[in-house]
Amino acid sequence: MLRIISYNIRGITTCKKQQQLKIWLNQNPHDIVMLQETYKTKFFHLENFKNSFLDYNIRGALGTWVAGGVLIMIKKKFNMIDYGSDTNDRIVYIKIECNHVPIVLVNVYAPAQITERCSFFKELFLYIPSTKWIIIGGDFNCTPNNQQDRNKLGAQTDNLSYRILLQEVINPLLLTEIFRRKQPRKIMYAYHASAGNYHSRIDLVFGSDIIYKNTHDIGYVPVGISDHDALVLSIKIPPLTDKNMHRRWICNPNVIKRKSFLEKFHRVWNIIINTADLNTIEWWNDFKTSLIMIIQQEEKELNRETRRELDGLSKEYRFRATNPSNDDLAQLEIIRQKLHDALTEKLVNSIPSQDDRDFKCLSNLAKVRLAHGKANQSRIAYLTHPSKGRVETDNGMMEICCNFYQDLYNVKPIDTSYWSALFGDITTLNQNDIDLLDRDITTDECHEALKAMQLGRVPGDDGLTIELWRFIFPIIGSHFIKMVNTARDKGHFHDGFLNGLLTLLKKESEFNGTMKNFRPLSLMNIDYKIITKVLSTRLKKVMNKIIHYNQTSGIPGRTIHDNIHLIRTIIDYHSRNRIPLGITMWDQEKAFDRVNHLYLFEVLRQFGFGNNFINMIKLLYTNSTFTIKFNNLLSKKLFFNSGIRQGCSLSGYLYVMCLEPLLNLIRKNPKIPGVLVPGSQYRSLVNTILQNDETNIEIKTLAYADDVCTFVFNTNDEFETYELFKKYSYASGGKTNDTKTVIFWISDCLDPPSFNAKIEREKCTFLGIPMDTHGQLPQEEIDKMVNNIKKKIELWSSIRLSLCERASILKCFIISTLVYWLSSMLINKNVIESIQKICNSFFWGRIHPFIKFQTCVGRKEDGGFGLIHLESMILSYRIKCGLTITNTTPKIWKLFALPYVGLHLYKYSPWLWTNLIPHLHDDRQFFSDVAIHTAKWLKRVGNVINNGNDKSIYWKFIHLNIYQPPVCYERINHLKNIQFYKLIHHSKLPSNIIEFWTSLANYGINTHDRLGKTLEEKKCLFCSLPETLSHIFITCSFFNEIYKLLFEYIKNKFNVSIPRSEYDIIYLKIVSSTTSRIFQKQITYSIGNYLYAIWSYRCFINNSNNRNQKDHPDKCQDRFMIYMKKFPFDNG
Known part of the structure; x- marks a missing residue:
């Protein structure tokens, strides 16, 4: 049990107080003591104190003033990993190791004055090292709830401080106030001021979720040395006794x-x-x-x-x-x-995954919030053992994991006698493709593979990152190739090369503690991934030749939307025509993990792959091992004797090939029914759309990786299909999960037959999209999605975010699932409008909108923020689908779409009109909506874009129909010529300065002249003139010296004289004086720092209680010089 005390001692420089503390600690032993207001300002003060407590390691922040100082005392039995402090004697942090668990302790003494306290909280998160076990304690000089935690309000009481503490520290780090969460209704005070009879609970301890769950006891205890009570808590740190369990290292x-x-x-x-x-x-x-x-x-x-x-x-x-x-x-x-x-x-x-593309748009605070959120989601609190029941210790849970996955990856028994039936009549590669795949790996291919890998991805068990390999590969590349070729000749790599780090991802279904709730993902070392990337790049070029078009996963030219369009239209077609139909969704238990390696190699031979390629695959799977990463701990190595690794670029292709023989059997079996495609009886029509001579095409199966659907009309159909799945299981090691296999019955006039599988009649989910019996989104699922969006917005609203960050977070983390749904499904326009209002409300937060919505949705370089416009996003997907229909790419769902698109699109693609089929118009049909909006688009754009993508269509649609230029573009003529906003965003200025300048240019900055009602209220802080934008940034004499600094810098560096005018400084007219793009960016960077230095200093003075500092203009110059020291163009 780890016992911690946090106590404001009100000075401990005297021998008497030190002796009192020593006596109290002897009577009440504690492992960690956090003291505030030590009054220690000299190093000898701290040394004397250390000599009085020799059984503790002591780290402190010396005060620069008499009433400051904080320190942490830690028993010497604990190992210190890291420590540090601030300059203002208010923060000290230590990272220790307890039972091999790293724990961060942060001791805080917040300022009593409100303005200083708010500023202090905004910087606090910088002093908190990253770990899952975080404890922040101290005297925060504010209370969580002024009604519950104070007996009456004092002079420095406010509601703002604690809110800022939540936004800047507690919510981003996902911490909780432990005492109040443990004792939600208990009234207790920690500070007792006899003068005025003030009592409050300003001494607090915050902890991460794992700290809260392991806190055994917490409470306030009177010590008697000061007018504060001590906050004491006991935390149970689970010991790690297994020698095979250790923490991983990742290269910096x-x-x-x-x-x-x-x-x-x-x-x-x-x-x-x-x-x-x-x-x-x-x-x-x-x-x-x-x-x-x-x-x-x-x-x-x-x-x-x-x-x-x-x-x-x-x-x-x-x-x-x-x-x-x-x-x-x-x-x-x-x-x-x-x-x-x-x-x-x-x-x-x-921060892990710093270069992840989802992270790049965010500030450090938002990155911390996202990183801690991901870490908390990955943590497993308990597992269920078959005989022991609920297990919560890391050692016990690791044992369950190891036993489960070792059993899962043991060799699965197979019956090779089924191979001949399974492999009959499958497509094989031609000789050119075999030669392409069989050639030796080259250094250039490895270079290209490394370049294609996304930076920021978590590495394998060796901890070596993509950044490192890109740096050293030009030096070692040829020898690496030689090592790979040697391994191929010998038939194996060295020990450890094929070891994967197995991470467990929770499935979206409700967690019940069983291992089946997780999907294993193998994190492989980069040297392994280089080889698999080269092989997958080659394999990608031939996959569409050997894999039938009803499998869409990972095949170039095919997407998940092909399956969704087919399923939706099949449901809609049978529902409209009252044709009973059952759609069977087959669930294969641990589909990737059960594939027998012998079966995998035989599949490659049957498809006609050459010996060199097959030997390379064998090389990657021979003697391979894995290590389980569980709650940030690592297990011993286990053998990977079965399955296809999930996590490398090759795995998807290998599994698709393993499944293809089963799908081929289903397609060729005359006893298994299919859905007859309307219009496929006409050879000319099929030849035009699918570019082949088939007629009377039946769709018998649809697949996206292991998500397989087939069709049934009666129990015989189900039995016949099930028998083929059994054959596949015997041949490959797979297993069909009967309890999770579902049949979606589509008929309102006929009850389903007595199928063995579970039957759904109201709704079902296909590839993550819920559909009802008419192929529409069920209203209750839409309501759930809206509520989920609101919850996510509430979570992200709890931290401070800029407007640009809010726009990016909306796209990446809040409505991405909704956009996926709506890309292929119809939805009521009122729902879209209501969700857009929710998004707009989150975007502006507590700020009153000062820029038009039509401007905000534009690109950042056009003066917008990239705020999502949902309706345009949906329409861009509709147009993309319509353009796919008008081009010649073979898609079988086009035959279903043809009756609904011919009326609108035949002008642009005449072959869409034919007298062989009826042409219909129905506003409730998806393809009718596609055709209407695509026709409008083509009429305006004037040509068919065959290879357009949804992103370019979206921005072009926004530009043509929604976007309005910023107000400043309308008023100031030269801005478009110099590409004003593009210059700002490409100048490498910090995001806070870019956002400030965007607001300034759009007249969104509130000066005294705008807000004041009387002449006195409108006055400038630094002179007697009205504080307008032009005055504060251009003409105010108080800032003469900082303008001289800017003028001299630009004159000396670029030989350009910058006039002191609003157009030249705020609106960058000066950049037209040079044609060099580099010079233009550097001038923009300098002016941006100049503007922000003035405004930040003005706001500091405006919010400061001591406005006498406004007599020191040199402080503003110092700010400008500090900003300019980060000049990012030193190499010109």
């Missing part, structure tokens, strides 16, 4: 930028080249071991340098803050900014 990409790393790497590589036997495969393992050791050494040195830098800046800050001169005061702001930058870089490096 910043290491490769260090000169010392490059020198060490070349030294080690030269030793490998000169001493290793490069005709073997063992040298590769030695090389990777050496590489990892170099990187880990560099990471340690990098961490030490960062810590030394922070300590040095903190010491310099304290030294200058003591009796400061004017020069010291000027330097303090610069030191604070350096500290902020160093902490931000440290924070960014700790």
Whole structure:
């Protein structure tokens, strides 16, 4: 049990108070003590204190003023991993290891003054290292609920501070206030001020969800040393006793930028080249071991340098803050900014998947929120054991995982006598394709494979990232190819090369504690993925030649929407014509994981693959192993003797080929019925649309990877299909899950036969989209989706986000599933409008809209924010579908669409009109909607775009129909010529400055002249003139010196004189003085920092209680110079 105390001691520099604390701790032993207001301002104060408590490791923040100082005392039995503090004696953090679990402890003493407190909370998250076990305690000088946690309001009482603390720290890190969550109704006070009889609960402890769940006891205890009570809590840290369980390491990409790393790497590589036997495969393992050791050494040195830098800046800050001169005061702001930058870089490096495309649009705060959210979702709280019941310890759950997956990946028994029936009459490759696939892997192919891999992906068990491999591959590439060829000749790689890191992804179904609720994903090492990427790139070129068009997963030219269009139209067709039909959705238990490797290799032979390619696949599956990653712990290595790895680019293609013989059997079996495609009886029509001579086409099966649908009319049809699935299971090791196989019966006039499978009659879900018996979205599912969107918005609304971030979060994380639904389904326009209102409300938050909606939906470089316009997004998908219909790409669903599109689209594609079939118009039919909007689009655009994609169509549609230029474009003529907003967004300015400038250019900045009612209220803070935009940024004499700095900088660097005018500075007319695009971006960057320095200083003075600082214009110049030190164009 870990016992922690957080206590505001109100000074502990005297021997008497130290002795009192020592006596109390002897009577009440604690492992960790967090003290606030220590009053320690000198190093000897801290050293004397350490000598009084020799059984503790002590880290503290020395105060620069008499009433500050915080420290943490930790029993010496715990290992300290990291520590640090701020410059203002208010924060100290330590990362320790307890029972091999890393725990972060942050001790906080917040300012008493409201404005300072709010600013303090906005920077607090930078001091919190990343881990799942986080405890933040201290004196926050504000209460969660002023009615419940105070007996009466005081002078510095406010509602804003705690709200900012929630937005900036607690909600992004997914923390909870432990005492109140444990005791929701209990009234207790921690601070007792006898003067005025004030009592409040300002001493708080926040923890992550896992801390809360493991908190055994928490409460306030009187100590008697100060006017505060101590907050005491006991936390149970589960021990990790299994020696095979350990934490994984991931390479820090910043290491490769260090000169010392490059020198060490070349030294080690030269030793490998000169001493290793490069005709073997063992040298590769030695090389990777050496590489990892170099990187880990560099990471340690990098961490030490960062810590030394922070300590040095903190010491310099304290030294200058003591009796400061004017020069010291000027330097303090610069030191604070350096500290902020160093902490931000440290924070960014700790965020996993930093280069993930979903992360790039977000600020550090939003990235932290997303990273912690993903970490919490991946954590497993309990598992159910068949005999032991509910298991909650990590060791016990790891044992369940290992037993389950070792059993799952054991060799599945198969009966090879079924192979001859299964493999009869399947398509084979021609000789050209065989030669393409069989050739040796080249260095250029590996280079291209690395370039195609997305940065930011989590690496395999060796921890080496894509960034690192891109950096070193030009040096080692030819030797890597030689190692692969040697392994191919020997028939195996070295130990560990084929080891995968198995991560468990929770399925969307309700979690019941069983292992079947998870989908295993193998994270493979990058050197393995290079090989599989090369092979999959080759395989991609031939897949459509051997895989029938009813399988759409991963095949070029086929998409998941092909299946959705078919299923929807089949349901609609049979419902309209009152033809009874059952659609069977077959569930194959652990489909990828049960494929026998012998069956996989035989499938490749039957398709006609050459020996070289088959041997490469065998090489990738021979003696392969896996390690389970569970709650951030790793198991021992287990053998991967069965199944296809999910997680590499090759796996999808291999599984599709393994399934194809079954689908081929179903298609060729005359006893299994299919759906007759309307119009397919006409050879000329089929030849035009499908470019073949088939007639009377029947659709017997549809597949997207392992999601397989077939059709039944009676029990004989079900039995016959089931028998084929049994044959496939015997031949491959697969298993049909009878309890999850569902038949969706479509008929309102005839009851279904007595099928063995479960029968659904109201609705069913196909490829993630719910449909009713008319092929429409059920209203209750739409309502669920809207409620889910509201919940997500509520979650994201709890943290501070910029407008650009809100627009990006809407697209990426809130309505992406809805857009997927609506891309292929009809929905009432009123629902779209209501969801758009919800999105708009989230976008603006508490801000009153100051830019037109029609402008916000435009591109950022056109003055918008990229705010999603749902109706246009849906229509762009309709148009994309319509353009697909008008082109010559063979799609079988076009035969279903033809009766509804001919009337509207025959002018643009005459072959769509034929007298062989009826031509209909029905507003409730999806393809009618497609045809109407596509015809309108083509009429306006004027030509058919055969290869248009939905994204380009969406932006073109927005530009033609919705987008309105910003107000400033209408008023100021030169802005379009210089591409004003494109310049701002491409100038590498920070996102907060870009958003500020966007608001400024659109007259969205509230000055005193705009808000004030009297002449006095309209006055500038720095002079007696009215505070207009033009005045504050251009003509105010208070900012003369900062303008001189800007003028001299631009004049000296670019030989351009910048006039002091609104058009030249705010609206960048000055950039037309140079034709160099680089110079234009650099000038824009400089002016942006100039504008933001003035506005941020003005807001600081406006919100400050001490407005005497407005007599120091040099403070504003310091801000400008600090911003300009981040100038990103040093290489020109």
